[in-house]
Structures are given as structure tokens and as C-alpha cells.
Amino acid sequence: MIKRRLQIQTIAFGFLKAAGLLNGVALMIIVYFMLSRGWSAISWEFLTQPPKDSMTAGGILPCIMGTISLCLMTILVSLPIGVASAIYLNEYASQGRIVRIIRLGINNLAGVPSIVFGLFGLAFFCIVLKMGVSIAAGGLTLGIMTLPVIIGASEEALKAVPDTYREASLAMGATKWQTIRKVVLPAAFPGIITGSILGLSRAAGETAPIMYTGAVFFTPELPGSILDEVMALPYHIYVLATAGTNIETTRHLQYGTALVLIVLVFGMNLAAIILRSKMRKKLRI
Amino acid sequence: MDSNIKMHTQALDFFYGAFQALYNISIDFIENQVTALIGPSGCGKSTYLRCLNRMNDLIPGILVKGQTMLDSQDIYNPSVDVVSLRRRVGMVFQKPNPFPKTIFENIAYGLRVNGIKDKAKITQIVEKSLKQAAIWDEVKDRLNESALGLSGGQQQRLCIARALAVDPEVLLMDEPASALDPIATQKIEELISTLSSKLTIIIVTHNMQQAARVSDRTAFFYMGKLIEVNDTDILFTKPELKQTEDYITGRFG
Numbered sequence: 001m002i003k004r005r006l007q008i009q010t011i012a013f014g015f016l017k018a019a020g021l022l023n024g025v026a027l028m029i030i031v032y033f034m035l036s037r038g039w040s041a042i043s044w045e046f047l048t049q050p051p052k053d054s055m056t057a058g059g060i061l062p063c064i065m066g067t068i069s070l071c072l073m074t075i076l077v078s079l080p081i082g083v084a085s086a087i088y089l090n091e092y093a094s095q096g097r098i099v100r101i102i103r104l105g106i107n108n109l110a111g112v113p114s115i116v117f118g119l120f121g122l123a124f125f126c127i128v129l130k131m132g133v134s135i136a137a138g139g140l141t142l143g144i145m146t147l148p149v150i151i152g153a154s155e156e157a158l159k160a161v162p163d164t165y166r167e168a169s170l171a172m173g174a175t176k177w178q179t180i181r182k183v184v185l186p187a188a189f190p191g192i193i194t195g196s197i198l199g200l201s202r203a204a205g206e207t208a209p210i211m212y213t214g215a216v217f218f219t220p221e222l223p224g225s226i227l228d229e230v231m232a233l234p235y236h237i238y239v240l241a242t243a244g245t246n247i248e249t250t251r252h253l254q255y256g257t258a259l260v261l262i263v264l265v266f267g268m269n270l271a272a273i274i275l276r277s278k279m280r281k282k283l284r285i
Numbered sequence: 286m287d288s289n290i291k292m293h294t295q296a297l298d299f300f301y302g303a304f305q306a307l308y309n310i311s312i313d314f315i316e317n318q319v320t321a322l323i324g325p326s327g328c329g330k331s332t333y334l335r336c337l338n339r340m341n342d343l344i345p346g347i348l349v350k351g352q353t354m355l356d357s358q359d360i361y362n363p364s365v366d367v368v369s370l371r372r373r374v375g376m377v378f379q380k381p382n383p384f385p386k387t388i389f390e391n392i393a394y395g396l397r398v399n400g401i402k403d404k405a406k407i408t409q410i411v412e413k414s415l416k417q418a419a420i421w422d423e424v425k426d427r428l429n430e431s432a433l434g435l436s437g438g439q440q441q442r443l444c445i446a447r448a449l450a451v452d453p454e455v456l457l458m459d460e461p462a463s464a465l466d467p468i469a470t471q472k473i474e475e476l477i478s479t480l481s482s483k484l485t486i487i488i489v490t491h492n493m494q495q496a497a498r499v500s501d502r503t504a505f506f507y508m509g510k511l512i513e514v515n516d517t518d519i520l521f522t523k524p525e526l527k528q529t530e531d532y533i534t535g536r537f538g
Contacts, residue, residue, distance in 0.1 A: 168444070
């Protein structure tokens with residue numbers, strides 16, 4: 001009997017371990033493909049020059065700068081609104097009808113397909129608000145798409161702050177706002193920042209929301225104002241792979257661009273992890 | 286006699302929604318004395334304590350009836366500012382709960398939120414508060430280190446110092462030593478005795494020896510009712526009611 005139970009346990013553990021390992025394997029295969037096929041495209045020129053010869057040669061600097069600009073705009077939109085919403089929902093709002101409606105809204109926002117965000121951004125930001133195809137319109141669209149992630153991460157971080165901190169602060173004659181600003185937010189900050197950067201790195205790789213709102217097929221110019229249109233890494237890959245002048249000859253450029261995008265996203269995730277551990281250390285010891 | 290009653294409740298009833306947790310509680314708290322609230326778990330003594338600085342306000346759906354007077358003012362009067370009430374009636378909690386800040390900032394926090402900006406004054410009050418809480422000698426060389434690096438007993442004395450920094454008139458203590466070892470507990474008890482010369486202290490405790498050691502007066506709660514309140518030496522030696530006697534001699538509870 002005991003032997004059989006142990007065998008079942010061994011099988012179950014083996015299955016769980018395999019499932020865990022699969023994640024790493026999938027990631028390694030992706031990275032391997034990108035490296036093996038894209039590495040040859042990477043050069044100083046590739047990273048610092050605009051594309052040339054109808055995008056069959058040259059670099060991707062405008063795409064890198066465009067994606068970074070879009071990310072900055074996105075975080076500028078989504079971080080303040082997201083954190084403010086999370087504070088309202090978690091610290092202030094009494095759990096009633098209004099909060100239920102807001103939560104329903106946030107949950108559904110998270111489920112809206114990214115192409116729908118793109119169309120919404122085109123209709124509302126580009127046309128109604130007359131922003132045109134621009135960093136502003138693209139960043140706002142990505143920002144709204146990222147809001148549910150940031151609200152979710154911020155709420156988790158706020159919930160993880162022990163109530164005893166809030167009680168101790170209030171018991172000393174601090175107002176609720178002082179308590180939130182000086183005790184709760186600093187304690188929740190590492191979690192908020194990490195969650196936000198992870199949400200942002202997701203947004204950095206999105207194509208659909210920006211293809212009508214922020215990104216263009218080709219522009220040799222680097223962005224100068226938030227009303228400029230930009231090239232962007234994910235959209236550039238899409239363009240080269242589907243609508244480029246010569247899809248086969250630019251294959252290594254597509255992989256090279258994908259590699260740059262992945263490195264950018266990994267870099268952001270790594271920064272999030274380092275930032276969190278540093279801030280935690282500062283808070284604890 | 287009446288003039289030195291610092292705080293009292295008169296016929297206080299307390300409800301969590303439809304559930305009545307406290308019935309008709311009337312106690313006088315005499316200035317610069319220690320009053321202990323004892324009774325078995327769930328008897329309402331912590332709920333009662335949290336009525337005295339309106340900490341229960343944080344819970345939705347509560348209702349307080351009766352009078353709760355601090356000096357000559359009913360603290361549940363709509364004109365009362367809860368924030369300044371809580372500055373006057375400080376609180377120390379069951380589990381030490383220092384902020385994840387430095388030792389210095391933990392104490393300075395209460396001063397800053399109450400609008401004190403003068404650095405020299407803050408430094409001076411921080412030192413004074415830590416001395417009052419008998420922890421200055423242990424932390425004076427590490428004021429800029431995290432408070433979370435202190436031992437449990439030190440953390441609790443830091444929390445007492447933090448509460449003292451804003452100069453409260455009444456200090457509420459909710460089982461302040463229940464999470465501590467005997468030596469740390471002894472230090473807290475000595476501290477309570479010293480502090481009572483300047484403060485009115487109301488302490489909830491599970492530990493009857495502790496109530497007997499530190500308090501001038503003791504109130505015995507059972508099932509949301511106040512059974513008996515008297516001078517501690519009388520209540521522990523000649524209680525009026527059989528129920529009180531049974532509890533303090535350990536026959537139930």
C-alpha cells in the first residue's frame with residue numbers, strides 16, 4: 001500500500017516538475033532561435049542608423065527610439081491613474097455598488113482584445129481628439145490597455161501592507177491621507193513599481209494597439225515631439241515579415257529586430273527585479 | 286474626587302451590525318492611574334478599549350451608544366475631530382508594529398504628521414521619548430537603522446516611545462506584552478509603572494498576575510458585560526461577586 005502511494009507521489013511530482021521545466025525550455029527555445037538567426041544582423045550600424053534601401057538594409061534606430069518614446073508615454077499615462085485608482089479602491093471606497101461597477105469595468109478592460117484598443121485609439125485619440133498618428137495617441141492607447149495590470153499589481157501591493165501599519169499611524173493622530181502617503185505607499189512602492197514595469201514591458205511588445213495610433217511603416221526621423229509619428233520595434237517586425245519589399249532577404253533583419261525587442265523587454269524586467277530587491281532591502285534592514 | 290476622572294464611559298453599548306458586543310458599560314478612569322481590563326477571550330475588553338480612541342470607526346457597520354467622555358467632552362460628539370482625539374489618546378497594540386523605517390523616523394513620524402517641522406525640536410523629542418520608554422541606551426547608536434532589526438521586546442518599547450512622542454494624555458494598551466518573552470514583559474511592566482505618574486493608562490491583559498502587578502484599578506468583563514470594577518487589591522482579594530472570584534482564581538475562563 002505504502003509503496004503504491006509513494007509511486008503515485010513520485011509520478012505526480014515528476015509531472016509537476018516537467019510542467020515547471022517546460023516554461024524554461026520554451027523560453028530557451030525562443031531565445032535560441034532569436035540569437036541563432038538574428039545575431040548576424042546585430043552590428044553597431046544596425047543599432048544606430050535608420051533603415052535604408054527600402055528597409056532591406058541599414059539599422060533600426062528609429063524603431064528603438066519610437067518604442068522607448070511610446071513606453072515613456074504609456075507609463076506617464078497609466079502609472080498615476082492606475083495607482084490612484086488602486087488607492088481609491090483599496091483604501092477609500094466603501095465596498096458598495098459603485099466599487100462593484102468600477103471593478104467590473106477594470107476586469108472587462110483587461111479582457112478587451114488589443115486590436116480593439118487600437119481601433120478605439122484611432123477613433124478617439126487620433127480622430128476625435130485630433131492627435132493624429134502620434135506618440136501621444138499611441139501612448140494613451142497603450143496606457144489604457146496597461147491600466148488593469150497596474151491597478152491589479154498596485155492593489156496587491158497595497159493589500160500586502162499590514163493593517164497594523166495603518167492602525168499605528170492613525171492612532172498617532174495622522175489623517176488617513178497622511179497614513180496612505182507616508183506609511184502605506186512607501187511600503188507598497190516596490191510591489192507597485194515591479195508590477196508596473198512588468199505591465200509596461202508587455203505593452204512594449206504590442207503591435208495591434210499602435211498600428212493605427214502611433215506607429216508608421218517608415219520614417220527616418222527620430223521623434224522630436226509627442227505629436228510625431230514613430231517607427232516601433234514590434235510593428236517593424238510585422239511590416240518586414242508581411243509587407244516588406246523583399247520578405248526573404250530581410251529575414252535576418254526581422255530576427256535581429258526581434259532580438260533587440262526581446263533584450264529591451266528582458267532588460268526592463270531585470271530592472272524591475274533589481275529595483276524591487278534594492279527597495280525591499282532599504283525598507284527592511 | 287470627580288475632578289480627577291480623566292475619562293469615563295456611561296452606559297456604553299456597542300454593536301457590530303446587528304450583534305451587540307458590549308452592554309451598558311460604565312467605568313471611570315482616574316487620572317495618572319493604571320486601569321486593567323481583564324476577562325476571557327471574546328469578552329469585549331479589546332472592543333471596549335478601541336471605543337476609547339474611536340479605532341472601531343475603521344470597521345464598517347458599527348454603532349456606539351451612551352457617553353464616552355474625555356475630560357468634559359463626549360468623544361462621539363459630531364463636533365469632535367477624530368484625528369486630534371487620537372493624538373490625545375494614544376495606543377499601543379498587541380503585536381509590536383513599528384513602521385518599516387529607521388528607529389528615528391518611527392518616532393519622528395507622529396511629530397511630522399502633527400505639523401512639527403523644526404529639526405532640532407524633533408531630535409530633542411525623539412531622544413526624550415526613547416528615554417521615557419527606557420530604550421534610549423539600547424538604540425542611541427543605531428537611530429538610523431531599520432526598526433525592524435530590533436528584537437520583539439525592543440520593538441514594543443519603540444512603539445511605546447512612538448506613542449509617547451505626540452504627548453498623549455491617555456495611553457491605551459492592548460495586551461502589549463502578550464507576544465513577548467518574560468524578560469521583555471517585565472521591562473514593559475516596569476515601564477507602565479513609571480509612565481503612570483504622568484499618564485492615564487488603560488491596559489487590556491489576559492494575564493491576571495500582570496493586572497495585579499501593574500494596575501491601580503481592575504475591571505472584569507464577561508460576555509460583553511462589565512461584571513465588576515474596583516481597586517485592584519480589593520478586586521483580587523475580596524471580589525464582591527462569585528463570578529469574579531471564580532475567574533481570578535482560575536476556576537473558569
